[in-house]
Amino acid sequence: MRQERIETQLNMLPALPGVYLFKDIQDTVIYVGKAVNLTNRVRSYFNPPSSDADQATSFKLQRMVPLIHDIDFIITDTEQKALILENTLIKKYNPKYNVRLKDGKTYPYLKIDVQNDWPTVRVTRSYIEDGSRYFGPFASASLLRKTIKTIKRIFPFRSCHKTLLTGKPSVPCLQYHMHRCLGPCSGNVTVEEYADVIKQVILFLEGKQEIVLRELKGKMKAASQNLHYEKAALYRDQIEAVENIIEGQKNAAVVKGEQDVIAFAQNNDIAYFEIFFIRNNKITGRDFIVLDGVKDEDEGKVMTAFIKLYYSSSPAIPPNILLQYPIDEPDIITKWLSKLRESYVTISVPHRGAKKQLMDMVVENARQGFELYQLKKSMSLETMDTLTNLRELLSLKDMPTRIEGYDISTIQGTYSVGSMVVFRNGVPTPQEYRRFKIKTVQGLDDFSMLQEVVRRRFEKYLTHDKKWNTPPELILIDGGKGQLHAVREVLEDLNINAIPVIGLAKEREEVFVPGNSKPLSIPQTSKALHLLERVRDEAHRFAIGYHRSLRHRGTTLSKLDEVPGIGPKRKKALLKALGSVSNIREASIDDLAKVEGMNEKLARTIKESL
The missing domain is CATH 3.30.420.340 (UvrC, RNAse H endonuclease domain)
Structure with missing residues (x-):
């Protein structure tokens, strides 16, 4: 029955480019793929392997093909459109047998809503073509928050959620008084002046710190010449912060230009990708992404899957991409990336020289990063095993978290x-x-x-x-x-x-x-x-x-606590002047009366009490 249905569906497949979906008996999508020729590609899954390479790939197919209960397909005009649709459907269905983002997670972006008069810099997990500038994706929200903290320390943009109304100024907050915001809410800055700050933030995030530095130096000089010394001092502090960041990046200038360098380490079903971002001859950032579902896939297929997943949702695509392994279908993917960037993109695997040295560094970072990632995972698994064991030993209803x-x-x-x-x-x-x-x-x-x-x-x-x-x-x-x-x-x-x-x-x-x-x-x-x-x-x-804390306090101060009229201030003054309760006991009435806050009456009270 199943075989007849599958054969019927295979005969209906057109010899056109498109996307195919395999579904199991519960009508769940278990795999999404694309093809230049849907007939040939989909039929290949049901044919016996014809070579050793096919046999290696078939380990995964041996588990998947028997589960295929239904086949669906979508025709596209070109293979490039099929590639885009394949990415969209993989994200939508998160199929079991596709290489996919670990845990199906959505990575955060930094969003600057430049279409507004008073743009904000925010964290978002949605990448929408709404006219805003996006930077990312970042591996974690904490990494993104560190980035925001860095740029906030340098550039005085607003971080509040206020709705700013033209002609209706309000009292500025503490950020304004600390020179961390220009205070657009108070009417103390024009739209043009604020836009200039946002422009510097964008240049900084693009790795163009030298341009930012040049502009800030020009502004500092102009402010000083116009006798605006306080403003000049603020520019000076910004310049110093930017110069410190540039100094920390100098050792990365081993490759010129703008490029992403990508390598990964793999173990069983998990691949850990390390991405280094090079902008203006410096490594301006790095990130990591984890994929699962890579078991029995060769390096080229894993790298190909990552490139499609990562750049389909990346707002910034550099002109050059260096890879650890060659990808499948490089011409199609290059054309796709070039269309997204709106200018030509090259993809290459370095084999010698400075580019190879840089790649070796990224490969080593991926290896060490993966080891740390696995260690953290194993530690959490070990803890979970311990808690599970405790639950069983004590016959607990719930896990003792x-x-x-x-x-x-x-x-x-x-x-x-x-x-x-x-x-x-x-x-x-x-x-x-x-x-x-x-x-x-x-x-x-x-x-x-x-x-x-x-x-x-x-x-x-x-x-x-x-x-x-x-x-x-x-x-x-x-x-x-x-x-x-x-x-x-x-x-x-x-x-x-x-x-x-x-x-x-x-x-x-x-x-x-x-x-x-x-x-x-x-x-x-x-x-x-x-x-x-x-x-x-x-x-x-x-x-x-x-x-011990209470006992120490009690043994040193309990006697004074019992003296009428002696509160914390007088107690402190007595101990400061005479050193200890024992010395206070031995002191004369005149000596006690001379202590700040004391008088002869209180001195006599202390002598009688001690």
Whole structure:
């Protein structure tokens, strides 16, 4: 039945250029391709391999072809139009067997809406032909934010979202007073003057820093001659910032002209691409893009897929592109890129000289970048394995992505404190730590102290306090069965029964769970146990630190705290003048009265109290 349907559809294919789509039995698009001749190209998938090269390629086909349940196609006027349509459909359907952007992610751009009177510089993930200038795509939003931070430090363009109305000035913000914005909202700058700043930003992003530098020097000279010294000083600071950036780029001037240099490293189904941007004889930037779905594809096909994916959404195409490997169909792709750029584009693979040296550098960057990328991925995978293992050991309903650890620190019931630490995805998050000064428990009673801490934490959670409204998937108590039972009592009293609680006893690193008098059998080498130990030890460290801080403060200042009329300012003045509580005790009334803020009456009070 399937074979007959496929054969019928093959017979209907025209011998024309176009795009074909393979669909599975669920009508899901699993592959998109283009062809000069749809009949010949699509039929080739169902023919046996005729050479060793075809056999190597067929490993991927062996998995895909049996899944093809339906064939669709779209005819185009030329192969170049087919190439454009193929890119569009791959982005639309994200087919399983196409080389594609990793995770189907959309990369961010820097957008300058030059069609407006007061353009802004923004981050966007949509590339629309709306008259704006776009720069990118960037590998990450953080990389793009660093770029914006750099240009904002040099050029005073606006970063606000205000709607600016002509003839209706408003009070300028702090950015204006810090000379980081010309203040178009206040009417202090003309449209032409502001447009000149935006022009410099664009030149800078295009790598034409020398032109920017020349213009700024001219403006500084003119401002100085007109006795506008404050404006001249601002230009001077801009010039210095641009010169520092140019100085940092000088070592990159190994190849002349404007070009992108592209290399990649590959492992199994992932290809990591490194792109160096050369503008005006300098490396003005670099980026990386990750593709997946490249298993069983040769280097040329992977490089070809990247060029089509990357430049189909790139607003800036240089006149020259250097590649690590030759691409398939170079004539068609060159014509396509030239049409996008509206001038001729060359694509080449360097084999010798300065261009080859530059390519070797990019190849090495790709190799090292891929190693770092894989390391980061493996670390996150290792953490996920540990959390999964912990979930299984404790029979938890949810993955313990947030673990809260609690501990108590006290000496004979004095300066008693409690601590709460938070681990997210196996990593401590100190900004979420909390500490508690014990208020309701007198004497040495660890159980009651733990109960107070846990009660205070979860009562705030129940009131939807923003600082406390994220519940953990696991609560870890430093202690054994007794401490565990005490905490369970509080949670049951608060009607919080869904959050698992465990105790970790120090002596034998034993894990206790409610309803079981014996500890769980967990190997000492278990990574899950090691994670629990890290949480427990961090809670202990945080509690000890707070306890020591209070104890130190108490032993040095507690006596003065008890003296009527002695507040923080007088206390500070006394300690500054006499050095210690002991010296204050030994000082005469006259010496105490001479201290700033003191008088004879207070001096006598101190002598009587100490």
